[in-house]
Amino acid sequence: MNKEYTDIKQELIFHQIKYLENESMKKHTTFGVGGRADLFILPKDLLEIKATIDIIKNKNINYYFFGSGSNILVDDNGLRGIIISLKKSSKKIIFDNDKVFVDCGAMLGTLVKKINQHNITGFESLGGVPGTVGGALIMNAGAFGAEISNYLISVSTINMEGKIKTYKNNDIDFAYRSSSFPKNELLVSAVFKCNKGNKNTIKNKKMDASKLRKKNQPLKYRSAGSIFKNPSQDLAAGYLIDKAGLKGKRIGGAQISEKHANFIINIDNASSNDVISLIELVKKEIKLKFNIKLELEIKILGVA
Numbered sequence: 185m186n187k188e189y190t191d192i193k194q195e196l197i198f199h200q201i202k203y204l205e206n207e208s209m210k211k212h213t214t215f216g217v218g219g220r221a222d223l224f225i226l227p228k229d230l231l232e233i234k235a236t237i238d239i240i241k242n243k244n245i246n247y248y249f250f251g252s253g254s255n256i257l258v259d260d261n262g263l264r265g266i267i268i269s270l271k272k273s274s275k276k277i278i279f280d281n282d283k284v285f286v287d288c289g290a291m292l293g294t295l296v297k298k299i300n301q302h303n304i305t306g307f308e309s310l311g312g313v314p315g316t317v318g319g320a321l322i323m324n325a326g327a328f329g330a331e332i333s334n335y336l337i338s339v340s341t342i343n344m345e346g347k348i349k350t351y352k353n354n355d356i357d358f359a360y361r362s363s364s365f366p367k368n369e370l371l372v373s374a375v376f377k378c379n380k381g382n383k384n385t386i387k388n389k390k391m392d393a394s395k396l397r398k399k400n401q402p403l404k405y406r407s408a409g410s411i412f413k414n415p416s417q418d419l420a421a422g423y424l425i426d427k428a429g430l431k432g433k434r435i436g437g438a439q440i441s442e443k444h445a446n447f448i449i450n451i452d453n454a455s456s457n458d459v460i461s462l463i464e465l466v467k468k469e470i471k472l473k474f475n476i477k478l479e480l481e482i483k484i485l486g487v488a
């Protein structure tokens with residue numbers, strides 16, 4: 185490690201900010217795949233986030249943001265530079281009249297559970313989406329017709345100069361599994377609108393979504409959820425992959441799920457290379473058979 189890393193580590197120690205060195209990304213992604221990252225930093229609140237940014241801001245070093253790593257595939261060679269992860273960061277969820285204020289380190293599932301307990305409707309089917317609120321906003325996470333941006337009022341971010349900015353919903357372009365937040369800004373908190381609903385209707389919607397998820401998704405295995413975006417609203421990537429006869433196809437320790445063809449599962453110590461080889465195979469076959477270019481939903485990090 186060069187002097188820049190030594191300086192960063194000393195400052196992190198001085199500020200008592202938790203970091204892990206040469207850390208395997210298998211432990212920090214739901215895929216359980218990937219090489220080591222030089223420094224994996226886990227600030228516990230906004231003060232520590234600001235201090236971390238202050239420490240790295242004038243250094244010539246790569247940085248990456250992580251929520252809980254449920255939509256990320258890291259290369260086998262790992263990541264050079266630092267990762268700032270909010271998965272151990274503050275998770276405040278505060279209800280105030282018709283709004284809820286939430287830290288981006290809070291888990292989406294916990295937010296949805298609390299929202300449901302307050303008889304607020306609109307978020308029911310998002311309860312089973314793994315990950316943090318920050319990751320969900322970047323991805324515009326959605327399930328069974330609902331998207332996290334639907335009830336969003338505003339989001340606050342911090343940039344690499346340590347400046348806090350607030351965006352209203354309309355300032356950001358949200359689309360199917362994408363958002364237009366600037367790449368160099370870390371999402372730190374958000375405000376959502378709360379619409380009261382009927383207790384039983386909310387409970388039933390939640391149960392229906394959870395049943396569908398259990399029925400259709402290979403939740404026993406490690407994965408990053410859907411690998412590809414659906415080409416259109418009425419054409420699912422999983423349908424095409426199934427029709428191409430690729431269900432069950434295995435490369436090394438990675439396999440296209442028999443249960444849901446748009447999931448690649450880590451069945452036996454898969455490498456990132458195994459997963460990427462399957463991705464390339466699927467892309468090639470779908471282009472050849474249907475003349476459709478599949479786009480990735482997951483984020484691949486560390487591949488040159």
Ligand SMILES: Cc1cc2nc3c(=O)[nH]c(=O)nc-3n(C[C@H](O)[C@H](O)[C@H](O)COP(=O)(O)OP(=O)(O)OC[C@H]3O[C@@H](n4cnc5c(N)ncnc54)[C@H](O)[C@@H]3O)c2cc1C
Pocket residue numbers: 214248249250251252253254255256270288312313314315316317318319320321322323324325326327361369370371372401403407408409410483
């Ligand atoms: C079993 C399974 C089921 C899934 N089902 C669904 C589903 O139904 N619908 C759906 O939409 N997704 C689904 N996913 C994918 C995943 O759960 C979502 O994309 C989730 O919102 C990602 O959140 P995260 O905190 O894990 O983000 P990460 O995977 O850690 O990060 C995702 C992206 O967001 C960026 N990011 C994360 N946090 C921040 C932040 N605070 N500031 C700036 N950038 C940030 C990262 O750099 C990365 O580009 C599923 C995944 C799994 C494993």
